[in-house]
Amino acid sequence: MSELRERIEEACAVISSQWSTPPTVGLVLGTGLGGLAEQIETAAAIDYADIPHFPVSTAPSHAGRLVCGTLAGVPLVAMEGRFHFYEGYSLAEVTFPVRVMRLLGAETLLLTNAAGGMNPEFQLADVVAISDQMNLIGDNPLRGPNDDSLGPRFPDMCDPYDPTLIQLASECAQELGWNLKTGVFAAVAGPNLETRAEYRMLRRLGADLVGMSTVPECLVARHMAMRVLGFSIVTDMGLPEELHPVDIDMVLEQAARGGQTLAELIPRIVARLA
Numbered sequence: 210m211s212e213l214r215e216r217i218e219e220a221c222a223v224i225s226s227q228w229s230t231p232p233t234v235g236l237v238l239g240t241g242l243g244g245l246a247e248q249i250e251t252a253a254a255i256d257y258a259d260i261p262h263f264p265v266s267t268a269p270s271h272a273g274r275l276v277c278g279t280l281a282g283v284p285l286v287a288m289e290g291r292f293h294f295y296e297g298y299s300l301a302e303v304t305f306p307v308r309v310m311r312l313l314g315a316e317t318l319l320l321t322n323a324a325g326g327m328n329p330e331f332q333l334a335d336v337v338a339i340s341d342q343m344n345l346i347g348d349n350p351l352r353g354p355n356d357d358s359l360g361p362r363f364p365d366m367c368d369p370y371d372p373t374l375i376q377l378a379s380e381c382a383q384e385l386g387w388n389l390k391t392g393v394f395a396a397v398a399g400p401n402l403e404t405r406a407e408y409r410m411l412r413r414l415g416a417d418l419v420g421m422s423t424v425p426e427c428l429v430a431r432h433m434a435m436r437v438l439g440f441s442i443v444t445d446m447g448l449p450e451e452l453h454p455v456d457i458d459m460v461l462e463q464a465a466r467g468g469q470t471l472a473e474l475i476p477r478i479v480a481r482l483a
């Protein structure tokens with residue numbers, strides 16, 4: 210057994226000792242999704258520090274925990290707080306919890322994030338379903354020895370985000386009375402936001418959204434044959450001709466607004482994944 214697989218199984222063993230139900234869904238909660246976390250009927254909430262091999266959080270206020278329980282009656286495991294490349298973690302560390310979710314049993318992964326919007330059709334606090342992605346981080350979580358028991362050496366990326374799930378999300382949004390937009394998400398290393406020249410470049414490359422997470426997690430989930438659905442909340446507009454300094458409080462405010470929309474949408478989707 211590979212060292213990686215041993216570490217995943219050790220983490221799973223500790224989680225299973227507190228919550229024996231196999232989850233159907235894994236959920237990664239980005240900025241602004243506190244309201245959604247509250248809707249989970251929690252059976253166990255485990256501090257990352259208590260799970261073997263989970264990255265050690267450097268900022269105590271952002272320690273993070275794994276919330277295990279049900280949402281809309283569906284067993285689910287949720288990350289309250291994720292790890293980012295810009296914090297100094299390797300991408301293998303950033304994505305380790307996704308591997309744990311998969312071996313616990315989750316076949317579907319829901320990813321959420323805050324992102325800059327570069328498509329002029331988008332508005333602040335829009336919830337956008339990710340249709341495709343670009344890895345511009347300059348690193349890859351799958352680099353290094355491959356454990357064939359976890360997934361293939363050269364995973365296919367034809368449909369990183371499951372078209373059937375995007376369709377389902379779109380139907381659920383319609384039921385709630387709004388149209389779900391879709392867009393291509395580009396991941397950068399961060400932590401700085403983009404220059405005008407960088408937003409212009411990313412737009413020309415074909416990206417609608419830019420952020421500092423999600424793509425590594427999606428790559429690892431696809432490596433392990435999970436179905437992935439991803440959402441961005443547009444927290445600031447990256448329009449080079451109209452760019453103004455971004456204030457972090459503004460970003461958090463928009464994330465919270467979009468988070469309310471997602472807190473209505475996601476339970477509806479999850480209910481139909483059972």
Ligand code: HPA
Pocket residue numbers: 323324325326401402403419420421444445447460
């Ligand atoms: N760029 C990169 N990451 C981000 C942004 C952005 O404009 N907004 C929120 N996360």
